[in-house]
Amino acid sequence: MKIKNIINNVFKYTPNKTYNFTLPDIPRDSDNNSYNNEKSNKSQKIYTSISVNLDYIKTKYNLLINSDIISREFILNAKGKQYKALLLHIDGMVDSQILNDFVLEPLMMRNKNNLFDGEQNRVISEAITNNITVRKVKKFNLADYIENCLIPQNNIKQTDSFDEIFSGVNAGNCALFVDTLGIGFDIDIKGFKQRSIDKPENEVVIKGAHEAFVENIRTNTSLLRRFTNNENLVIENLEVGDITKTKCAVCYMQNIANSDLVAEVKYRINNLDIDSLLSVGQLEQLISDNNSLGLPKAISTERPDNAVQHILEGRVVVLVNGSPFALILPAIMIDFLTSPEDRNLKSIFANFLRGIRILAAFFSLLLPGIYVSVTSFHIEILPTELLYSILAARESVPFPIIFEILIMEISFEIIREASLRVPSPIGSTIGIVGGLVVGQAAVSAGIVSPILIIIVAITALSSFAIPDYSFSFHLRVFRFLFIFLGYIAGFLGIGIGLLVYLSIICDMESFGVSYSLPYSSMENLKNIGILLPPIWKREFRASYLATKKNRKQDDISMHWKFNKG
């Protein structure tokens, strides 16, 4: 690199290139639902010659080397005439029984009862006015005839684009090409093996539903439909990834969710220029406002009831085919300290648990740093007896406090990572062996002090109390920064670190909603989540979502108990 370029890179003024989106306080009346995928790439049209189509398919699918792509040529009988036809599907993704019985058989068998020769016009209606007979006729259309009369399938689509056909075939459909027709048929006969709906593994609740999302997007959307049970639920399909063309579903209540929010979610998903999308985690990173501090900007849930709860609040849920999680947008910080079980509990218990989780987050992030600060700079905080016992415990430890705590924290992270990587029956054993034996041995060997084991253990337990895995991860990583700051300058270092940390969090937004809500700018906000009110007082949707309907229940919801008026 030239010196001139280096100087330019360091000192040259670069204007801000930030992307800003803010939800308006009041939702717009008009729905802007005219968002479409605006990809301008022209797709190849289907040819009228079956042999040309076959050649194109052979090239595209590498039929000579691809073993599971099946192209079946046969003669199709329709209206007493025979046409060359081609069926394309992927072995293992279609239901062979359905393919044989309800696609191939009706197409190949002669239709003996049909006396129509195919060349005559069909009279749809006839009217006589002033002795003049007016007949409305419809010319014979082979494509419509095949779709309407020959294939007894509920989901069949005609298209003239190879891209759409291939997309369907890749998803488990079969494609039918007929000689002389410039269109193809996308016939839904999916039949691949998939996991059945199971219990949630990571978000276990006691009083809630015990169903979790699976990998199939259609199953997931059906779960949402079942829980929502309302015609206002809109599930829009989008495709992401030039190669994988992964199907994503944007789900929202059209009479509740803010139209700008929905449009923004679709806009971001539609404007991803990537090869592949395989999981919700990848999508979250791709559509987040920014990824500073590594904080999650969208809630990931495996529970359909949780997703529906948020949809009914006015948020947008995104499903990705192949991923058993839903992304909930937008999300604020307190959402990651909220468990799906909270809504099933009485508010007093839910708020107690929320308080515990906030405390756990505080411990998880700051406890080791505070310990280092107190023992290095602010020993006056400790009662004299406790100070003596800490000093006595540390007497045999030859290392400085920073080294001691880093040994234990890093060892703990290794134990945690190891227990995740080994088969699950051994995982818990590794945790116990690592935690107890290594900790005890380290104390006996005089490498660390016993009180440090307590600090590290409380920190570790606190990090397990965080419901969201990504948020917990963030706390685990930034804990090391605060340890370092605490060691450098005690509470001054931690204070300055917290100032920067809080400022960054207060600057963050998730789809136009301030991330630090409800603890900052608390004005004119209803149901923002500082405390969970009793269920009969949850009258309003969160005002920061700027929903079309603010109210979700009556002033007095329990009419059986209190008469209104």
Added chain:
Amino acid sequence: MRKIEKSKKIGTISAVMLTLSIVVSYVTSSLPRAFINETKSATLLNIIYITAIVLFIILLFCRLIQKFPGLDLLDISYFLGGNLLKNIVGSCFIFYFVVSSGLMLRNFCEGLVVVYYPLTSYIFVILMFIVAIAFVNKLGFNSTLNTAAIVFPLVLISIILLFCGNLGNFSFRRIYPVLGDGFYNTFILGLKNIGAFGGICYLYFIPSMLKDPSKLKKIAVISVISTGLFIFLCVATLLFMFSFFINADEIMPLFSAARYIEFGSFFQRFESVFLLIWIISFGCYLSISCKFSTHIFNKMFKLSDMKPILNIFLILIFAISIFPKNYASSNFFEIHIYRYLRIAIGFILGMTILILANLKKKKVGDKN
């Protein structure tokens, strides 16, 4: 790319928090000492008196600015005297913000060095703040205000704890004699303490940033009353605890008061936790000063991007903070020069511009 302009407007509570954050930094460094030095046992009476006067001034300010809805002092200066006056007024306020931040930073850091880091040079402590503010300044304008909104309640809790925790050590007789050194010292010389309400100066520049400019009066009145109450609480703690002579010598008087609280057997002394909260709040103050200076500069020279000049003000603050030779000279600056600067620029200059602009508007209106 579809782009929706981000709302950078300030809400009512954020605006109140802004003014309160300014006073927190004054209070935690040396303001209560200055109050008690000036007016002795009449300090509380003086605070009530000063608050009433500032309330009157702020009501006048609201009335004067009513005729310029949504405009800040720079816009009004432009209306009054064109670009020249606008630039002069802007420069004065930038000078005031930068100098006050620099001196406050020096005083605060000197205090920290004395109580916790006796072996460390104050420059390192100042540099820690400067580096942190450089990070914070890269973020949006509202981030600092939101941080202040989170931190201020904690500061308030710490001060209330300080007050309640020390109740046992209070000697309420210290408010006698009620008039302290006499009527003249309390009500005439004590007028100098009006500078404690320096946070009000920031109100001159927020009308154009408010979500709802019609709430300016509400914001101003709440700010003044809250500031008065806050100062009252802090000064009362010190006044009831220490004699005037001890108060006059303390570097960080509130911190000293925190040392006397007894929390039972679990915590020996808790003052460092208070200090932690005050450090964050002080950082917010520095960031607010820096951002307001940049905002004024941008408006003066119609710059579209704050980024290139943000850290210039930070460097200026750093330079001013290391300018005094020692703590005594920075203290001298604060007591004998800076507090008058605060009154001259914050109250006299601002209000004069507003009064003259109103007269001009009336004249123009009459002609039309």
